[in-house]
Amino acid sequence: MNVPIAPVRPELAGPTWIPWLLWLVVFFGLLPLAVAYIVLAERKVAGRFQDRIGPNRVGPFGLLQPIADLLKLITKENIVPRAADAVTHLLGPVLLIVSAFLVLAVIPFGVSGSRAEVAPFGAVSPAEGSRLGYPGLAAVDTASGLLYLVAAASLSVLGVFLAGWSSRNKFALLGSMRGVAQLVSYEIPQVLSLVPAILWASSLSLVGIFNAQVDQGWFLGSPPGIVAFVVLMIASIAETNRAPFDLPEAESELIAGYHTEYSGMRWGLFFLAEYLAIIGVSCLATTLFLGGGMLPFTSWPLGAIDSVVLVNLVLVGGFVAKVALIIFVIFWIRATLPRMRVDRLMGFAWKILIPLCLVNIVAAAVWLELAVRRDRPLLGWLVTLPPLVLALAALVRLSRREGPAPVVGRDRLVRTPAAIPGVGGRDPS
Amino acid sequence: MLPNYGFIGLLLLAAVAFAVAPLVVVALVAPRKWSVEKGEAYECGVRTTGETWVRFRIQYYVYALLFLVFDIETIFLYPWAVSYLGLAEAGFGLFVLVEMVVFLVLLAVALVFAWAAGDLRWV
Numbered sequence: 001m002n003v004p005i006a007p008v009r010p011e012l013a014g015p016t017w018i019p020w021l022l023w024l025v026v027f028f029g030l031l032p033l034a035v036a037y038i039v040l041a042e043r044k045v046a047g048r049f050q051d052r053i054g055p056n057r058v059g060p061f062g063l064l065q066p067i068a069d070l071l072k073l074i075t076k077e078n079i080v081p082r083a084a085d086a087v088t089h090l091l092g093p094v095l096l097i098v099s100a101f102l103v104l105a106v107i108p109f110g111v112s113g114s115r116a117e118v119a120p121f122g123a124v125s126p127a128e129g130s131r132l133g134y135p136g137l138a139a140v141d142t143a144s145g146l147l148y149l150v151a152a153a154s155l156s157v158l159g160v161f162l163a164g165w166s167s168r169n170k171f172a173l174l175g176s177m178r179g180v181a182q183l184v185s186y187e188i189p190q191v192l193s194l195v196p197a198i199l200w201a202s203s204l205s206l207v208g209i210f211n212a213q214v215d216q217g218w219f220l221g222s223p224p225g226i227v228a229f230v231v232l233m234i235a236s237i238a239e240t241n242r243a244p245f246d247l248p249e250a251e252s253e254l255i256a257g258y259h260t261e262y263s264g265m266r267w268g269l270f271f272l273a274e275y276l277a278i279i280g281v282s283c284l285a286t287t288l289f290l291g292g293g294m295l296p297f298t299s300w301p302l303g304a305i306d307s308v309v310l311v312n313l314v315l316v317g318g319f320v321a322k323v324a325l326i327i328f329v330i331f332w333i334r335a336t337l338p339r340m341r342v343d344r345l346m347g348f349a350w351k352i353l354i355p356l357c358l359v360n361i362v363a364a365a366v367w368l369e370l371a372v373r374r375d376r377p378l379l380g381w382l383v384t385l386p387p388l389v390l391a392l393a394a395l396v397r398l399s400r401r402e403g404p405a406p407v408v409g410r411d412r413l414v415r416t417p418a419a420i421p422g423v424g425g426r427d428p429s
Numbered sequence: 430m431l432p433n434y435g436f437i438g439l440l441l442l443a444a445v446a447f448a449v450a451p452l453v454v455v456a457l458v459a460p461r462k463w464s465v466e467k468g469e470a471y472e473c474g475v476r477t478t479g480e481t482w483v484r485f486r487i488q489y490y491v492y493a494l495l496f497l498v499f500d501i502e503t504i505f506l507y508p509w510a511v512s513y514l515g516l517a518e519a520g521f522g523l524f525v526l527v528e529m530v531v532f533l534v535l536l537a538v539a540l541v542f543a544w545a546a547g548d549l550r551w552v
Binding site for chain 1: 433434435436437439440441443444445447448449451452454455456458459460461462465467468469470471472473477481482487489492493495496499500503506507510511512513514515517522526529530533536537540544549550
């Protein structure tokens with residue numbers, strides 16, 4: 001198939017430093033501000049969930065609380081443990097911050113033009129066979145946007161591990177080991193749950209995926225889309241080490257996990273990175289499955305209003321509203337669910353999420369064939385929904401057959417090669 | 430499109446500066462009162478016993494091996510997902526779909542094998 005070569009976009013022909021400067025202001029001015037008030041919002045929301053009021057002393061409704069917190073963090077002493085590796089001790093939180101910002105670079109928050117043009121990495125519209133799309137309001141739009149995003153996001157585990165290891169504290173080391181175990185398990189469902197969106201948009205560019213949803217409607221509106229969205233959210237919460245997946249920083253077992261040896265502003269950096277990562281995963285889920293800033297069931301104002309500013313008023317507004325909603329749900333989950341046990345955490349990823357994702361990819365391809373290419377959405381629902389429900393039910397049953405938690409010593413004795421006929425067992429030592 | 434990638438480099442540098450800048454402020458503003466106890470590892474006041482950087486058996490190395498297998502699999506899945514619609518329009522839809530189902534079944538077999546062999550149990 002012929003992919004038209006992209007014309008030079010006008011804004012790239014002009015000086016590039018003006019948009020770059022504006023993006024830097026957004027990233028380093030607006031986002032930290034957003035984080036400050038998301039933290040306040042979380043404390044307020046958590047307070048309400050626990051039948052408290054939450055912070056309300058500093059300023060009206062506690063609105064100046066983040067500023068007070070910042071002043072406190074800045075005036076606290078910077079303590080690095082004597083035995084710690086000073087360089088990597090600093091590198092840990094810096095890597096986490098860098099990872100969180102890099103993820104946000106490819107997110108399209110709106111559109112940068114109100115007319116569809118030949119989009120270099122846009123969606124293949126099955127009806128037209130050409131790549132037409134709206135240019136996205138993203139700092140960076142590359143053909144491999146999602147791949148880049150996944151790579152940047154998985155940098156964060158390096159930060160967690162470096163922080164835990166460099167502290168030379170046993171609890172920190174155990175916490176970071178758990179962090180690695182968690183990433184190893186939950187990165188797979190995360191990347192697999194992105195496949196349906198890539199498949200339907202036939203593009204790895206987030207702008208392309210947004211444009212495909214302008215054509216096809218929100219990707220959430222199909223059984224494989226719903227499954228992929230839910231799996232993505234679960235895996236993202238695990239990747240950001242949020243409750244109920246906060247084992248790397250489980251305070252009742254590991255003091256504070258990997259950031260035990262961090263205090264004052266260094267700890268503040270971890271806090272900032274965690275909330276930036278939450279914004280990042282919420283933006284990702286919104287872009288991939290909730291149609292970016294699009295209103296439900298319609299692509300209005302796109303193509304109807306000519307002014308980029310007015311169109312973006314709706315789109316960016318919708319985007320922020322959806323991100324806020326997702327972040328609220330993440331708070332809600334934290335306030336509701338207790339922390340998972342470590343063996344169940346791993347089992348949940350490997351025995352339920354990953355097999356479900358494999359089934360879901362096939363279901364997504366079937367949905368594409370039936371509902372998108374042949375335009376029979378009802379048939380698509382009928383064909384894809386039952387296998388997904390059955391697969392989920394079967395996997396839940398299967399994973400529960402394993403019985404109670406393993407007893408370490410006895411379990412190893414049972415797992416000799418003779419106990420598993422036909423399968424060569426490993427050295428039980 | 431090359432200028433775009435330049436922004437990622439700029440963002441990287443700016444993010445590092447953004448993370449280090451508050452620490453510089455802290456170094457200027459915050460008090461510094463050093464004591465031996467402050468420099469100890471934080472274990473609720475008890476001096477830490479033994480060396481921390483010891484080798485210990487991580488329980489999840491089989492998971493790590495499986496992670497490699499499945500992570501590489503996505504390298505194959507993403508190009509398939511990107512080119513599927515184009516190939517389907519060109520008339521290879523069923524072929525491409527069946528090929529990927531075969532690939533996914535092979536992976537599922539690997540997962541089932543690991544599960545049946547007890548590798549997915551936390552030991």
